[in-house]
Amino acid sequence: MGWVDTILQGLLLGGLYALFATGLSLIFGVMRIVNLAHGDFSILAAFLAVVVVETAGLNPFLALLLVAPLMAALGYALQTLVLNRLLGRGILPPILVTFGLSIIIQNALLEIFSADSRRLNPGGIETASLSLGGGLAIGWFPFLTLGVAVLILVGLQLLIGRLSVGRAFRATSDDQETAELMGIDNRRLYGLAMALSLGIVAVAGVFLGIRTTFTFSSGPDRLLFAFEAVIIGGLGSLWGTLVGGAVLGIAQTVGAKLSPGWGILTGHLVFLAVLLLRPQGLFTRRRRVS
Amino acid sequence: MPPTALRIERTTRASRLGAVVAVLVLIVLLSLPAWGSPSAMRILVEFIALLVLAQMWNLLAGYAGLVSIGQQAYVGLGGYALIVLADDLGVNPFVAVPLAGLVAAALALPTAALVFRFHGGYFAVGTWAIAEVYRLLVANTPALGRGSGRTLKAVFPLARESRELTTYVLALAIGVAALVATYAVLRSRYGLGLMAIRDSEHGADTLGVDVFRIKLGVYVGVAFGTGMTGALIYLNLLRISPDAGFSINWTAYTIFIVVIGGLGSLEGPLIGTALFFLVREYLAGFGAWYMILLGALAVGVMLAYPQGLWGLVADRWDLRFFPVQRRVRIERN
Amino acid sequence: MTLLSVRGLSAFYGSFQALFDVSLEAGEGETVAVIGANGAGKTTVLRTIAGALPVPASAVRFDGAPVGGRPAHELVDRGIVLVPEGRRIFPSLTVEENLLIGAYRGRPGRWTLARVFELFPVLAERRRQPGTNLSGGEQQMLAIGRGLMANPRLLLVDEISLGLAPLVIQGLYRVLRVIAAEGITTLVVDQNVSQILPLAQRVYCLRKGAVSLEGRPADLTRARIAAAYFGA
Numbered sequence: 001m002g003w004v005d006t007i008l009q010g011l012l013l014g015g016l017y018a019l020f021a022t023g024l025s026l027i028f029g030v031m032r033i034v035n036l037a038h039g040d041f042s043i044l045a046a047f048l049a050v051v052v053v054e055t056a057g058l059n060p061f062l063a064l065l066l067v068a069p070l071m072a073a074l075g076y077a078l079q080t081l082v083l084n085r086l087l088g089r090g091i092l093p094p095i096l097v098t099f100g101l102s103i104i105i106q107n108a109l110l111e112i113f114s115a116d117s118r119r120l121n122p123g124g125i126e127t128a129s130l131s132l133g134g135g136l137a138i139g140w141f142p143f144l145t146l147g148v149a150v151l152i153l154v155g156l157q158l159l160i161g162r163l164s165v166g167r168a169f170r171a172t173s174d175d176q177e178t179a180e181l182m183g184i185d186n187r188r189l190y191g192l193a194m195a196l197s198l199g200i201v202a203v204a205g206v207f208l209g210i211r212t213t214f215t216f217s218s219g220p221d222r223l224l225f226a227f228e229a230v231i232i233g234g235l236g237s238l239w240g241t242l243v244g245g246a247v248l249g250i251a252q253t254v255g256a257k258l259s260p261g262w263g264i265l266t267g268h269l270v271f272l273a274v275l276l277l278r279p280q281g282l283f284t285r286r287r288r289v290s
Numbered sequence: 291m292p293p294t295a296l297r298i299e300r301t302t303r304a305s306r307l308g309a310v311v312a313v314l315v316l317i318v319l320l321s322l323p324a325w326g327s328p329s330a331m332r333i334l335v336e337f338i339a340l341l342v343l344a345q346m347w348n349l350l351a352g353y354a355g356l357v358s359i360g361q362q363a364y365v366g367l368g369g370y371a372l373i374v375l376a377d378d379l380g381v382n383p384f385v386a387v388p389l390a391g392l393v394a395a396a397l398a399l400p401t402a403a404l405v406f407r408f409h410g411g412y413f414a415v416g417t418w419a420i421a422e423v424y425r426l427l428v429a430n431t432p433a434l435g436r437g438s439g440r441t442l443k444a445v446f447p448l449a450r451e452s453r454e455l456t457t458y459v460l461a462l463a464i465g466v467a468a469l470v471a472t473y474a475v476l477r478s479r480y481g482l483g484l485m486a487i488r489d490s491e492h493g494a495d496t497l498g499v500d501v502f503r504i505k506l507g508v509y510v511g512v513a514f515g516t517g518m519t520g521a522l523i524y525l526n527l528l529r530i531s532p533d534a535g536f537s538i539n540w541t542a543y544t545i546f547i548v549v550i551g552g553l554g555s556l557e558g559p560l561i562g563t564a565l566f567f568l569v570r571e572y573l574a575g576f577g578a579w580y581m582i583l584l585g586a587l588a589v590g591v592m593l594a595y596p597q598g599l600w601g602l603v604a605d606r607w608d609l610r611f612f613p614v615q616r617r618v619r620i621e622r623n
Numbered sequence: 624m625t626l627l628s629v630r631g632l633s634a635f636y637g638s639f640q641a642l643f644d645v646s647l648e649a650g651e652g653e654t655v656a657v658i659g660a661n662g663a664g665k666t667t668v669l670r671t672i673a674g675a676l677p678v679p680a681s682a683v684r685f686d687g688a689p690v691g692g693r694p695a696h697e698l699v700d701r702g703i704v705l706v707p708e709g710r711r712i713f714p715s716l717t718v719e720e721n722l723l724i725g726a727y728r729g730r731p732g733r734w735t736l737a738r739v740f741e742l743f744p745v746l747a748e749r750r751r752q753p754g755t756n757l758s759g760g761e762q763q764m765l766a767i768g769r770g771l772m773a774n775p776r777l778l779l780v781d782e783i784s785l786g787l788a789p790l791v792i793q794g795l796y797r798v799l800r801v802i803a804a805e806g807i808t809t810l811v812v813d814q815n816v817s818q819i820l821p822l823a824q825r826v827y828c829l830r831k832g833a834v835s836l837e838g839r840p841a842d843l844t845r846a847r848i849a850a851a852y853f854g855a
Binding site for chain 1 (some may be wrong): 411418423426548549584585589
């Protein structure tokens with residue numbers, strides 16, 4: 001029974017990882033930028049939620065309704081005021097600038113919130129469990145997380161597939177220059193993509209903060225897991241990130257069950273194995289690896 | 291019309307001056323043990339270590355176009371290799387320093403096999419992921435001291451002054467060697483190929499430049515330099531742990547140094563390291579603000595002056611102390 | 624009435640000069656041909672007018688207003704639309720989506736999805752297929768249709784017959800005639816001189832980035848054109 005439970009836990013954890021991975025994958029698809037501060041932004045969102053909860057006494061889920069749009073706006077500002085200025089200058093500047101932002105965010109969080117670990121308390125749901133019969137039970141909250149992840153993915157899929165702006169995303173991703181000639185204002189479009197990315201990663205951050213404790217330095221690991229989930233799932237596939245997240249989550253929970261210190265390392269090793277054996281990931285739409 | 295002759299030359303007035311100044315500085319540094327304090331020597335070892343790390347990263351990213359944020363893997367590997375070689379295998383600790391570099395280079399080969407499957411931003415994150423794997427592997431290995439790390443015991447028999455003196459001289463040797471080696475590589479045909487790859491990998495490929503081998507060569511060579519420097523650092527500090535040896539801060543410092551000083555030049559890292567130490571001296575008491583300032587400086591410089599501080603000076607006054615490009619001089623008779 | 628006026632246009636790709644003091648004009652409703660050998664600068668002229676290169680504002684005047692160097696999306700708003708060399712169909716979009724993207728700016732006008740499908744029935748048949756699944760000729764139709772969806776006042780067509788079979792080219796020129804009949808001003812680049820000249824009211828020949836000949840096709844002899852095309 002222990003193993004089935006472990007795998008289920010891993011699957012549900014995958015939902016959270018998929019949330020982290022989606023934003024990263026989106027902006028890479030549209031703009032070919034890797035936001036090295038991606039994880040740190042999610043932790044920033046979690047801390048913002050802490051502030052809202054502590055000052056307004058709101059439930060974290062309600063706080064999320066404030067924090068997510070705020071982070072989306074921050075994403076739009078970040079892209080249009082800072083990252084757009086680096087367009088056309090090669091791959092180096094965005095990497096270096098987002099790395100610098102990562103360091104700034106972490107240290108700012110350290111200064112403002114100290115090194116104490118925090119947690120968001122939604123009042124009980126995080127410990128409630130759902131019985132599946134046969135002696136199996138899963139936590140309500142991880143289940144909810146997976147549900148939210150699927151919902152967001154469906155929403156994103158619809159946006160990209162049906163809406164005009166989604167077509168613009170795809171066209172810009174295919175051929176940025178021609179998209180511009182068709183009248184697509186790249187700068188605003190990128191701003192929108194970054195807004196979406198940070199809005200989604202804010203959801204991920206708050207859900208993480210409910211699930212477990214976090215500190216100012218929790219960001220980089222989130223980026224790594226998001227990255228691994230994207231690579232395992234395969235670039236260019238939204239549903240692939242869900243599968244990638246699940247595979248990573250299961251690897252981590254199984255590894256932790258085998259030996260307590262080995263959970264995360266097992267995840268890394270599975271990632272490396274996929275990289276070695278099937279570098280294009282489990283589902284890919286495109287031929288290139290990056 | 292009078293006949294014109296074209297001369298290809300490398301040295302400039304500034305570079306001739308630069309060479310003289312460099313030799314003078316070296317002489318001063320060599321004499322330091324005679325008149326300087328032990329703490330001055332220790333700071334210089336640290337300075338040289340960071341400078342070499344920055345130059346290595348500069349070679350990788352600024353010249354070969356390989357943006358790695360996982361070089362801390364080799365710092366940690368070099369540090370641990372030093373301890374294993376010196377304490378467990380009985381090698382002379384000072385000899386172990388370059389050997390540790392070789393260990394790092396050896397590990398760089400399978401690492402490259404994995405990480406070269408990525409390009410651009412994903413390459414950067416991939417290098418970081420691998421560094422994390424190394425950190426976790428080391429942290430889970432009992433023989434390497436697990437999470438608490440190990441102390442370099444092989445130097446205990448030595449008197450403090452002679453250890454510090456030898457470390458200092460070793461550091462100087464490594465610093466000079468790194469500078470000379472980097473300069474030599476960049477002025478060679480190999481270096482030309484490197485810069486071609488940086489500017490356009492595809493273009494270089496079509497011209498017959500063996501892109502993969504050159505990139506691999508640089509990656510492994512830089513791993514050697516980084517690993518050797520890691521060993522030097524921990525020879526100086528005497529104690530290593532996974533969190534310290536594999537800390538992302540090594541990469542953060544070197545990136546800031548290179549970005550602020552100037553990417554893609556040999557003078558840049560020098561300026562950057564000097565600035566870094568200055569900032570650290572003045573802001574040491576301010577905790578996290580010092581990192582915030584460094585980060586903001588790096589971001590600001592990247593946005594406004596992408597050539598870095600040295601690039602600004604060099605382009606304005608056409609100064610190149612360590613010239614790498616060839617210039618065409620047109621002479622009229 | 625002059626719709627497009629290019630005066631003294633010099634354009635650079637970095638430090639490489641591609642155009643030297645080029646001047647040309649297109650009157651409203653005219654079809655203007657731009658011919659010349661490979662590398663003469665024809666594509667650069669069109670791309671510059673469409674906003675892909677930085678140039679002084681006064682170098683390009685549209686409907687009297689200086690528009691040089693304005694971003695491409697702003698120019699599409701004004702009605703300047705480019706059908707790029709090589710078609711540049713978006714592989715991630717279906718035929719229908721490629722057309723819809725042409726209408727991204729939402730310029731009002733008579734061209735709708737239905738009308739484009741009427742003009743190019745083969746596109747209607749393949750509407751749900753990925754845009755790049757089409758043959759070369761069909762992709763050219765798609766590219767032109769995509770351009771029309773923006774309801775242009777000035778349509779710039781770059782290398783309309785490149786790589787296409789003669790029969791297909793004839794079909795495309797029939798379409799050009801329909802477009803011209805609508806009153807849309809067109810600037811067409813084609814290496815197929817014999818096809819484009821009968822259609823045009825004005826022709827410009829480019830050589831090495833400069834205008835080597837201009838005039839009305841009727842006034843120009845083959846010999847003069849050949850000389851301007853290849854150089855004396």
